[in-house]
Amino acid sequence: DAKTTQPPSMDCAEGRAANLPCNHSTISGNEYVYWYRQIHSQGPQYIIHGLKNNETNEMASLIITEDRKSSTLILPHATLRDTAVYYCIVRGPGGSYIPTFGRGTSLIVHP
Amino acid sequence: DAGVIQSPRHEVTEMGQEVTLRCKPISGHNSLFWYRQTMMRGLELLIYFNNNVPIDDSGMPEDRFSAKMPNASFSTLKIQPSEPRDSAVYFCASSFGGAVQPQHFGDGTRLSIL
Numbered sequence: 001d002a003k004t005t006q007p008p009s010m011d012c013a014e015g016r017a018a019n020l021p022c023n024h025s026t027i028s029g030n031e032y033v034y035w036y037r038q039i040h041s042q043g044p045q046y047i048i049h050g051l052k053n054n055e056t057n058e059m060a061s062l063i064i065t066e067d068r069k070s071s072t073l074i075l076p077h078a079t080l081r082d083t084a085v086y087y088c089i090v091r092g093p094g095g096s097y098i099p100t101f102g103r104g105t106s107l108i109v110h111p
Numbered sequence: 112d113a114g115v116i117q118s119p120r121h122e123v124t125e126m127g128q129e130v131t132l133r134c135k136p137i138s139g140h141n142s143l144f145w146y147r148q149t150m151m152r153g154l155e156l157l158i159y160f161n162n163n164v165p166i167d168d169s170g171m172p173e174d175r176f177s178a179k180m181p182n183a184s185f186s187t188l189k190i191q192p193s194e195p196r197d198s199a200v201y202f203c204a205s206s207f208g209g210a211v212q213p214q215h216f217g218d219g220t221r222l223s224i225l
Contacts, residue, residue, distance in 0.1 A: 032211065036214075043115075044204075044216045046215065091211050
């Protein structure tokens with residue numbers, strides 16, 4: 001599986017958009033980009049995933065660059081409850097079963 | 112819908128004791144994962160089952176750890192004998208369709224070995 005690089009921490013004002021970047025320059029053609037988040041004392045929560053096209057669901061939007069070497073998770077209107085660690089993971093059907101969660105980005109949403 | 116259910120939520124025991132953690136995956140999911148999370152090492156996959164069969168247990172730290180999945184709705188992770196360095200939060204996750212599908216996590220078991 002391709003490795004990912006994320007900033008260790010970010011902050012965002014409540015009500016503003018939170019844009020979380022992820023670099024995955026060694027991604028293969030059949031590997032998906034997944035985003036999870038972990039709120040303190042809870043298990044990780046799946047957010048969204050995509051292959052090539054941008055994706056949107058009720059939680060967030062995922063923007064993948066045309067060369068697929070990086071992506072951005074967008075929380076359009078961040079709330080205090082979005083404070084969490086966000087993990088970007090790249091996985092493909094031919095890769096190892098062991099996902100690399102890494103250290104993620106600690107997002108703090110402040111009033 | 113019920114999510115992944117883990118029990119107990121908290122476990123405190125003395126070193127040398129046997130510890131059994133339990134997991135009930137989401138109904139209909141055919142893949143199950145056990146993870147361990149510590150401050151030092153982050154979130155690590157211990158073992159992955161598909162259709163009740165262990166597929167990859169290379170993350171299991173040593174022979175003191177064992178995991179079983181006797182049926183599609185139940186799995187256990189056992190540590191015997193337990194050691195203080197096993198203290199961590201243990202998560203169970205399930206998915207439908209294999210390791211590359213989105214995983215749904217339980218709330219974890221916080222284990223403290225004294």
